[in-house]
Amino acid sequence: MGVFQSSPEAQRRHFMQSVAKSVFACMTALLVLPVIAIVGLLFVRGGSALSFEFLFSAPLQGMTAGGIWPAIVGTVWLVGVSLAVAAPIGVLAAVYLNEYAGDSWLTRIIHLAIVNLAGVPSIVHALFGVGAFVLFFSLGTSILSASLTLAIMTLPVIIASTKEALSAVPMSFREACWNVGATRWQTIRHVVLPNSVAGILTGVILQVSRAAGETAPILFTGAAFFLPHLPQSVNDQCMALSMHLFTLSTQVPNVPPQITYGTALVLLLVVLSVNTTSIIIRSRVRRRRRW
Amino acid sequence: MRKGWSKRRAALERAKERAIELLIAVCGVSAVVFVFAIIYFVFREAAPLLFGGLDFGQFFGSEEWYPDSNSNKRYGALALIAGTVSVTTLAMVIAVPFGLGTAIYVSEFSTGRVKETLKIVIELLAAIPSVVWGFIGLVALNPLIIDAFGAPVGLNVLNGAFLLGLMSVPIMVSIGEDALKAVPDTYREAAEAMGATKWQVTWRVLLPAARNGLLAAVLLGVGRAIGETMAVLMATGHAVHIPTSPLDSVRTMTATIAAELGETARGSDHYRILFVLGTVLFLITFLVNLTADLAIRGIKKR
Numbered sequence: 001m002g003v004f005q006s007s008p009e010a011q012r013r014h015f016m017q018s019v020a021k022s023v024f025a026c027m028t029a030l031l032v033l034p035v036i037a038i039v040g041l042l043f044v045r046g047g048s049a050l051s052f053e054f055l056f057s058a059p060l061q062g063m064t065a066g067g068i069w070p071a072i073v074g075t076v077w078l079v080g081v082s083l084a085v086a087a088p089i090g091v092l093a094a095v096y097l098n099e100y101a102g103d104s105w106l107t108r109i110i111h112l113a114i115v116n117l118a119g120v121p122s123i124v125h126a127l128f129g130v131g132a133f134v135l136f137f138s139l140g141t142s143i144l145s146a147s148l149t150l151a152i153m154t155l156p157v158i159i160a161s162t163k164e165a166l167s168a169v170p171m172s173f174r175e176a177c178w179n180v181g182a183t184r185w186q187t188i189r190h191v192v193l194p195n196s197v198a199g200i201l202t203g204v205i206l207q208v209s210r211a212a213g214e215t216a217p218i219l220f221t222g223a224a225f226f227l228p229h230l231p232q233s234v235n236d237q238c239m240a241l242s243m244h245l246f247t248l249s250t251q252v253p254n255v256p257p258q259i260t261y262g263t264a265l266v267l268l269l270v271v272l273s274v275n276t277t278s279i280i281i282r283s284r285v286r287r288r289r290r291w
Numbered sequence: 292m293r294k295g296w297s298k299r300r301a302a303l304e305r306a307k308e309r310a311i312e313l314l315i316a317v318c319g320v321s322a323v324v325f326v327f328a329i330i331y332f333v334f335r336e337a338a339p340l341l342f343g344g345l346d347f348g349q350f351f352g353s354e355e356w357y358p359d360s361n362s363n364k365r366y367g368a369l370a371l372i373a374g375t376v377s378v379t380t381l382a383m384v385i386a387v388p389f390g391l392g393t394a395i396y397v398s399e400f401s402t403g404r405v406k407e408t409l410k411i412v413i414e415l416l417a418a419i420p421s422v423v424w425g426f427i428g429l430v431a432l433n434p435l436i437i438d439a440f441g442a443p444v445g446l447n448v449l450n451g452a453f454l455l456g457l458m459s460v461p462i463m464v465s466i467g468e469d470a471l472k473a474v475p476d477t478y479r480e481a482a483e484a485m486g487a488t489k490w491q492v493t494w495r496v497l498l499p500a501a502r503n504g505l506l507a508a509v510l511l512g513v514g515r516a517i518g519e520t521m522a523v524l525m526a527t528g529h530a531v532h533i534p535t536s537p538l539d540s541v542r543t544m545t546a547t548i549a550a551e552l553g554e555t556a557r558g559s560d561h562y563r564i565l566f567v568l569g570t571v572l573f574l575i576t577f578l579v580n581l582t583a584d585l586a587i588r589g590i591k592k593r
Contacts, residue, residue, distance in 0.1 A: 013488050020490035024396035027389050031464075032412050034457055038419065038427055089318045096319025100312070106320075112584060113322040119511070119580040120329060120573060121518025122421075123545045127552075127569040131332035135557070152325050159322070185308045213420025216520040216545075220552050242422045242521075249426050250525055257430075264426050268419065275418040279411055 039272075042265040049262030063226060063252050068263055073230050074143075074238030075270075078218060079211045081147035081234055082154065087204050089151075090158025097159070098166040099188055118156035122216040125153045129221040144234040146222025150211045157210055158203045165199020166192060198285040205278040213271045215242040225251065241267045333569050340563035341570075350567070356531045358551070358561040366564045368571075373533040374541035378451040378523060379516045381537060385456035386512055390463030391505060397464065398471040399493050410468075417461035421521040424454045428526030442538040446528035449537040454522045459512035466511055466587075470504020471497055503586040510583035514576050520545040544568050 006014070053067060060066030093110075101107040129149030139145045169192050177187040193200075223243040231238040245267055248260045334341075345366065349355075353367025397409050432453060433445035440449075474497050482492040498505070528540025529550065542550070548565045555562040 013491065017488040017490040020493070021396075021400050024392045024400055027392035028396045028401075028409060031389060031393055031416065031457070031460055032409070035412055035416050035419075038423070038431075041427075041431060042423075089321055092315045092318035093321055096315045100315065101319065110320060110323055112581070113326040115580050115584050116326050116577060117322055117329075119514050119518070119576050120326075121520060121545055121576055123520040123548045124329065124333060124518070124569045124573050124576075127333050127336070127548065127566055128329045130552070131336045131566070132328060135336075136332065152329075155322065155325070183308055185311050209418055213418070213422070215420070215422040216549055219549060242420055245426060246422050246521065246525070249429055260426070260430075264423055268423050271418050271420055272415055275415060279414065283407075 039268065042261055042268055046258060046261030046263075046265035049258040050265065054259075054262055055266070058228075059226065063248060064255050064259070068241065068244060068266065070227060070230055071239040071241045071244035071263070072266075074223065074240045075212055075242070077143050077231055077234075077238050078147050078150060078222070078240055079208050081143060082150035082211045083204065083208060085148060085151035086155050086158055086207055090155050090203070090207070091162050091200060093155070094159045094162035094166060095188060095193075098163050099184070099192065114156045114159055117152065120153075122153065122214060125149055126217045126220055128152075129217060134221055140235070141220070141224075141237055142222050142235045143231055143238050144222070146218040146238075147234070149217045149221050150214060153214065153217055154207045154210045157207045161203025161206060162196070162200045165196035165203070168199065169195045198281055202278045202282045202285075205274055205281070209271045209274040209278070212274070213242055213267065215240075215246055218243060219246075241270070330573065333566055333573060337563055337566035337570050340560055341567055345564070345567065354531070354533055356547075358555075358564055364560065366560075368544070368568065370531045370533050371542060371544045371547050371568070374448075374527070374531075375517060375543040375545070377448050377534045377537075377541060378455060378527060378543055379513060381448055381452035382455035382459060382516045383509070383513060385452060386459050386463060386516070387509055389456070390460045390508065390512060391467055393460065394464045394467030394471060394505075394508065395493055395497075398468045399489060399497065410465075413461050413464050416457070417465075419458075421458065421519060422525070424458055424522040425525030428454050428522060432526065436538075440538055444528055444540060446526055447538050447540045448527065448534050451523045451527035451541075451543075452537070454526055455516040455519055458519060458522065459515040462515055463508045463512040466508035467501075467505050470501040470508060470587075473504060474500045507583040507586040510579050510586070514579040514583070517579070518545060518572065518576050520549050524549050544572055548572075 055067060055072065056069050057067035058070055059068065097107065097110065101110070126149065129145055133139045133145035133148050134141055139148075173191050173195065174187050177191045178184075182190070218240055222237055223240045224237040225239075225243075225247050227237060227239055241263065245260070245263045248255050248263055350366055350368050351372070352369060353365065354370035354373070355365040355367040356370060357363070357365045393409075393413070397406060397413075401409060428446070428450050432450045436442055436445035436447070436450055478496050478500055479492055482496045483489075487495070523543045524546040527542060527546065529542050529546070530540035531542050531547075532539070534541045548568055551561070552565050555565065
């Protein structure tokens, strides 16, 4: 046996290594495939439904014809109001956790609460929304109730990414600012926040995507199966894309498939494009960071 | 006089800053307040029934779920619990190997562009709304399962488990990858210096070292699967009974709440029993998340 010839043991190890690598690669590929398959399926069967008319007209004839405009408008309302509530609270909560709170028992409890808020089943959030906003605060089934439920549910998304953005600002920035006599809040307002604005933005965008896709929390708090007119204020009910897809695919008989597929495609495209935007912003921020 | 003015201005500034800092602190603890609010308001609607005549033996021991029966209302949640358990278990059989395998591949075997692309795809997988998954179960998996297994209906445990598996994989991959990344490079270098292949390093060194984090990854996946609502509501077939095979239709606890809450009168026993189910769900996911968090905290301490 030559000096450079590998021993049977080494060959066996090498073989095991390549087997393991290809098994893991296959597993990964099998996860990537469904994404492509789903998007592809919805495009093939729903793509033909997508038209100006489909997007901008109301459902007709018991939802078996027409478009999805009221659902789009409703989703915009729900997302907009929930964002208006969740963004300030989430950003300030992250500021508290990253800039003020030390490593104390309180911080640990807050952290645990955030983990739980993210982990509570969406249908339990829905029950909470019914018990708290619809009944206790007498907001009724309205955009406001549904949006508040969504806001609380999506709060962890904003807190997590804002916190990550804030902690990426180097300590020396803050120290320099304190040394010239600035107070804690002045430092946060004029140095920390401006330097992490893009990171915060990715969190806010992710919140939008989550809120737009959720169905269970709005089912009983503000979304309606069908409404003949568009919502006028936050006290009205509204239709929503996610809810509309659920309604079309399970509750209404004889819906032409391309309408259902078209609705699913629009919802998926909205969510994926919003997410992609967030990913692009994030990678730009990471690349451009100068410190 | 000028001095007085600037003093007052400084005092005003200080007061303003105090106010802002108070607001920040309030927002900081808001998450805690919200979690307690969720417990309070869900429990509040459940309490009258919980303390007023709910037969716990029946609730946990009977599969007779007849909340609408006129003569004899029965609230046996055993079949619903069995539904949740069966779908979640089968989902984990699918998701755990794939989730952890992908985490290992992303963290240890891929580099550069491939790694970044994979992470983005996994992120997009996580972004697909559950109602879209449910729709896929309804229109794509349903006929597929009927064809492949000769089942009378394709809306069953297998269908739901497949969807839940795919839905809970992303969180397993991202937490699992974090756990592997947290293992110090010196461990890898030491093992490689002794001539170990990458696979040996992974199997003998990284997996034992990242044990807790991987456990947390699995637990968070389980929590997600138990709590998932829309996908299982649409894809598991609405049959309240204890499944005997993966091709049986079932109904989970979450799906039951979603399916029945809209039809119940507020304040009725039927309405309250759904909040009891919600309370049970909350407790289960709370425990799962707490355990996962403790496991993660364990790694950070080391």
